[in-house]
Amino acid sequence: MNSLDQLFVNANAFLLGLLPVWARPWISILVRLSVIAVLAPAIMMYLTWIERKIIARMQNRFGPDRVGVYGLAQPLADGLKMLIKEDIVPRGADRLLHLAAPILSVVPAILLFAVLPFGRNMIPADLNVGLLYFFAVSSVGSYAIFMGGWASRSKFSILGAMRSVAQIISYEVPGVLSVVAVIMVTGTLSTAGIVEAQAERWFLFTPWGFVGCLMFFLSGVAEVNRTPFDMPEAESELVAGFHTEYSGMKFALWYMAEFLESFAVCAFTVTFFLGGWHAPAVPFWTLALLLAIIVGAGTRLAIPVRGAGVLAMLGAGALWGAQPIPSWIWFFAKTYALIFVLVWLRGTLPRLRIDQLMGLAWKFFLPLGLVNILAAGLWTQFPFPLGTAAAALLLIIAGWLLVRANAPQSLQPQRVYVFAD
Amino acid sequence: MIGAGVLRGMGVTFKTLLETYPWGRAILRTLQIPVTDGIFTIPYPETKQQHPERFRYFPFLVYDGTPDNLRCVACKICEQECPPQSIHIVMEKDEQGRPVKAHGRTLPKQFDVDMSICMSCRICVDVCPFDAIEMDNEYELSASDRYEHMIFDKHKLLKSAEYFQKIKPTEAATVDQRLAAKKAKTASPTGDKPSQPSGP
Ligand code: SF4
Ligand code: SF4
Numbered sequence: 001m002n003s004l005d006q007l008f009v010n011a012n013a014f015l016l017g018l019l020p021v022w023a024r025p026w027i028s029i030l031v032r033l034s035v036i037a038v039l040a041p042a043i044m045m046y047l048t049w050i051e052r053k054i055i056a057r058m059q060n061r062f063g064p065d066r067v068g069v070y071g072l073a074q075p076l077a078d079g080l081k082m083l084i085k086e087d088i089v090p091r092g093a094d095r096l097l098h099l100a101a102p103i104l105s106v107v108p109a110i111l112l113f114a115v116l117p118f119g120r121n122m123i124p125a126d127l128n129v130g131l132l133y134f135f136a137v138s139s140v141g142s143y144a145i146f147m148g149g150w151a152s153r154s155k156f157s158i159l160g161a162m163r164s165v166a167q168i169i170s171y172e173v174p175g176v177l178s179v180v181a182v183i184m185v186t187g188t189l190s191t192a193g194i195v196e197a198q199a200e201r202w203f204l205f206t207p208w209g210f211v212g213c214l215m216f217f218l219s220g221v222a223e224v225n226r227t228p229f230d231m232p233e234a235e236s237e238l239v240a241g242f243h244t245e246y247s248g249m250k251f252a253l254w255y256m257a258e259f260l261e262s263f264a265v266c267a268f269t270v271t272f273f274l275g276g277w278h279a280p281a282v283p284f285w286t287l288a289l290l291l292a293i294i295v296g297a298g299t300r301l302a303i304p305v306r307g308a309g310v311l312a313m314l315g316a317g318a319l320w321g322a323q324p325i326p327s328w329i330w331f332f333a334k335t336y337a338l339i340f341v342l343v344w345l346r347g348t349l350p351r352l353r354i355d356q357l358m359g360l361a362w363k364f365f366l367p368l369g370l371v372n373i374l375a376a377g378l379w380t381q382f383p384f385p386l387g388t389a390a391a392a393l394l395l396i397i398a399g400w401l402l403v404r405a406n407a408p409q410s411l412q413p414q415r416v417y418v419f420a421d
Numbered sequence: 422m423i424g425a426g427v428l429r430g431m432g433v434t435f436k437t438l439l440e441t442y443p444w445g446r447a448i449l450r451t452l453q454i455p456v457t458d459g460i461f462t463i464p465y466p467e468t469k470q471q472h473p474e475r476f477r478y479f480p481f482l483v484y485d486g487t488p489d490n491l492r493c494v495a496c497k498i499c500e501q502e503c504p505p506q507s508i509h510i511v512m513e514k515d516e517q518g519r520p521v522k523a524h525g526r527t528l529p530k531q532f533d534v535d536m537s538i539c540m541s542c543r544i545c546v547d548v549c550p551f552d553a554i555e556m557d558n559e560y561e562l563s564a565s566d567r568y569e570h571m572i573f574d575k576h577k578l579l580k581s582a583e584y585f586q587k588i589k590p591t592e593a594a595t596v597d598q599r600l601a602a603k604k605a606k607t608a609s610p611t612g613d614k615p616s617q618p619s620g621p
């Protein structure tokens with residue numbers, strides 16, 4: 001188990017051991033860089049595939065299934081198409097900025113990977129200000145988007161870019177506030193440190209962590225402009241928003257930035273709230289018993305199914321005790337589960353209106369984030385049952401009040417129908 | 422409850438996702454949730470849709486028995502009536518300019534239908550007094566050259582009556598009935614003019 005868990009770490013160490021001492025730091029950097037440089041485009045390409053497949057299935061379609069088995073070569077074909085497509089720059093556009101913007105949007109998206117703890121001891125760069133770095137780097141993307149919209153010299157682009165910037169800046173605030181609670185509890189800004197602190201319990205399973213996780217994830221979704229928060233590229237109003245005037249490889253770069261950022265959002269949600277690379281800290285017999293009870297109690301199932309289910313669950317629990325799954329698999333599994341949720345949201349929800357979008361950020365998430373910090377304080381200051389109960393109570397009351405306060409007022413409370421005589 | 426609608430919607434999409442896979446349908450059936458058939462898409466070149474019998478595309482000329490025994494007498498009614506004028510007919514004539522007859526009928530020397538103009542309106546079929554032209558259901562006709570491949574000449578248009586019976590049994594049966602009735606009328610001595618048009 002340990003060798004599999006530390007497979008990449010050991011391989012790296014072994015490779016470096018072959019080299020002279022002076023070369024080791026440089027080669028080490030090179031190895032990390034090249035891993036990210038290979039991983040990022042591969043992740044992005046297959047994210048498009050996953051998204052298209054899932055959305056298609058949700059709409060009773062097949063999705064890509066022509067190129068290769070299950071359409072697995074489709075992303076390659078698309079990449080090739082993008083490469084050889086004509087690159088059109090609108091007349092009157094600022095050519096330099098038009099070229100620089102997509103590059104500037106991809107660079108921070110890739111840079112985000114530097115502080116991701118992919119597994120135990122597997123982090124490209126363990127910065128002690130990792131969290132700060134995450135917020136600093138991810139906010140560069142809004143410059144790129146505005147740059148692209150401005151440089152295109154098209155009204156759709158500029159409107160899309162303006163909306164996008166407004167949205168990103170608004171949602172950064174609740175995003176940061178939801179993580180402040182994590183910083184308070186763990187006392188560290190290092191992403192690896194935050195994951196270490198969740199060995200005993202994922203933050204998702206605390207009242208403030210649950211609210212914080214939802215807020216962080218939704219703000220992240222909004223920051224990367226994805227449905228239901230995809231105002232900047234609302235097709236029905238803005239053609240394609242800030243990348244209307246982009247084609248060919250530059251367009252592919254925008255796309256790549258978007259997908260890498262959504263991967264990063266999911267990965268950082270996992271890191272901050274879902275225990276990072278930790279397996280769920282559940283004693284195996286609890287898990288087995290719980291699952292067995294759930295399956296056994298399902299009155300809708302046939303008796304033999306229930307019996308087999310109980311046995312299977314007990315077996316799963318026993319296997320669980322052996323901790324067979326390497327940490328990096330846990331990390332990727334959780335991240336891809338969140339990506340599924342992301343796509344699922346896209347497959348289900350229509351787009352929000354711009355005022356609803358801003359209202360959600362400023363009138364709901366922002367106050368809730370502030371209350372959440374207080375809840376996290378209560379949770380840390382008081383011993384177990386008291387602190388948790390107080391935090392939960394506080395959050396429930398605050399949530400209820402906020403929902404009440406934000407409920408749309410009906411303009412005509414009573415409509416009186418008068419029938420003609 | 423706030424968000425209940427969102428959750429219900431997500432439930433619907435997730436169920437649809439499961440329904441498209443056999444194992445997903447199995448899970449849903451075990452949970453005794455009613456399932457639909459899943460994917461609607463027909464992967465076209467591999468599987469083809471079963472067309473209804475009345476599906477029509479472009480016209481063709483019917484012959485009985487051998488291809489020279491075609492029903493068309495080159496009366497040019499369809500050429501006149503075709504709205505986009507996609508039919509072009511030249512009657513078979515000898516040197517003196519008299520119509521040549523075969524099997525007791527005049528016949529077209531040239532019968533071209535421009536398939537890239539035809540709009541599948543079926544008017545030619547309706548107006549033909551001899552049931553000589555019918556609608557085909559062949560639709561895989563894409564070609565690279567419009568003049569080479571999309572203008573169908575007489576030989577390309579000629580198809581047997583059996584073929585017609587095969588692709589459209591009901592319609593062919595009514596047509597055959599009508600033709601038989603007409604034949605009986607012509608054969609009987611009391612019958613009036615033989616070439617009375619019989620509308621469909
Ligand atoms: S189907 Fe209509 S358009 Fe086509 S040849 Fe007949 S009359 Fe002309
Ligand atoms: S109307 Fe019928 S018989 Fe007359 S030319 Fe057309 S196909 Fe031939």
